[in-house]
Amino acid sequence: MPEARPTIIVTRAMPGAADTQAYLRAQGLDLVSAPMLTLEPLPAPDLPNPKTLSGLVFTSANGVRTYADLRSDRDLTAWCVGPATARAASDAGFTDIRESAGNAEDLANYIAAHMAPTDSPLLHVANAAAAGNLKQGLEDRGFAVLFTALYEMRPAATLPTAVSDLLHASTRVIILIHSAKGAAALSDLCPTRLPDTWIITAISDQAAGPLAPKIQTPLVIAKTPNEAGLMAALTSALATLSA
Numbered sequence: 001m002p003e004a005r006p007t008i009i010v011t012r013a014m015p016g017a018a019d020t021q022a023y024l025r026a027q028g029l030d031l032v033s034a035p036m037l038t039l040e041p042l043p044a045p046d047l048p049n050p051k052t053l054s055g056l057v058f059t060s061a062n063g064v065r066t067y068a069d070l071r072s073d074r075d076l077t078a079w080c081v082g083p084a085t086a087r088a089a090s091d092a093g094f095t096d097i098r099e100s101a102g103n104a105e106d107l108a109n110y111i112a113a114h115m116a117p118t119d120s121p122l123l124h125v126a127n128a129a130a131a132g133n134l135k136q137g138l139e140d141r142g143f144a145v146l147f148t149a150l151y152e153m154r155p156a157a158t159l160p161t162a163v164s165d166l167l168h169a170s171t172r173v174i175i176l177i178h179s180a181k182g183a184a185a186l187s188d189l190c191p192t193r194l195p196d197t198w199i200i201t202a203i204s205d206q207a208a209g210p211l212a213p214k215i216q217t218p219l220v221i222a223k224t225p226n227e228a229g230l231m232a233a234l235t236s237a238l239a240t241l242s243a
Helices: 016-026 061-070 083-092 104-114 133-140 161-167 180-189 205-214 227-242
Strands: 007-010 030-033 037-041 055-058 078-080 097-099 122-127 145-155 173-177 198-202
Touching: 007 016, 007 161, 016 030, 016 227, 030 161, 037 061, 037 180, 055 061, 055 083, 061 083, 061 122, 061 145, 078 083, 078 104, 083 097, 083 227, 097 104, 104 133, 122 133, 133 145, 145 180, 173 180, 173 205, 173 227, 180 205, 198 205, 198 227
Parallel strands: 007 030, 007 173, 055 078, 055 122, 078 097, 122 145, 173 198
Antiparallel strands: 037 145
């Protein structure tokens, strides 16, 4: 008798998790929603006049959404870290969208390859934890950059009951990791090592890092650090279990 398909635990925060869950359900997969982070908007900052900027830099779809909730201007170039962020920019009404396909370092290289530094700064809007890294990378390439935190991602206080139950069962589980902060929140809430029936499938090595002390089975890492890459890695993990 064939082994039952594994349960997929989705640790991604809302609202992005809804897209992941819809994809998994369309594939006929069983899933548990277990967001390890919750988006909390910060008090509205005094954003600079768009006319003083040379462009906007977005490293997440949440950054796009929170900015779009505060400002109505859509004329500036939106430099986006990857396809999900670019799609959010398109949905928000931006028309000049430039899409990289990697992490913050890749985005800095992409911007430098497609734009010359000007006296007008770029504005990077993101979550509070993103302060500094991309800004410094762009400044090292000659760009003037402003950074504004529009939201923060707060870790979950408890594990969902469904996840706690799976920790004590023999069920095959694949857990999807979208970020290092989400992985850290999960690690903090798991008192012991994860069961050897669990496979960690992560968007990048960096994202999986905080779970390393809790893992007993090989990691499956996405070849590209985006949602499409993670879903391809999930397909590989499922194939491994069914082999």
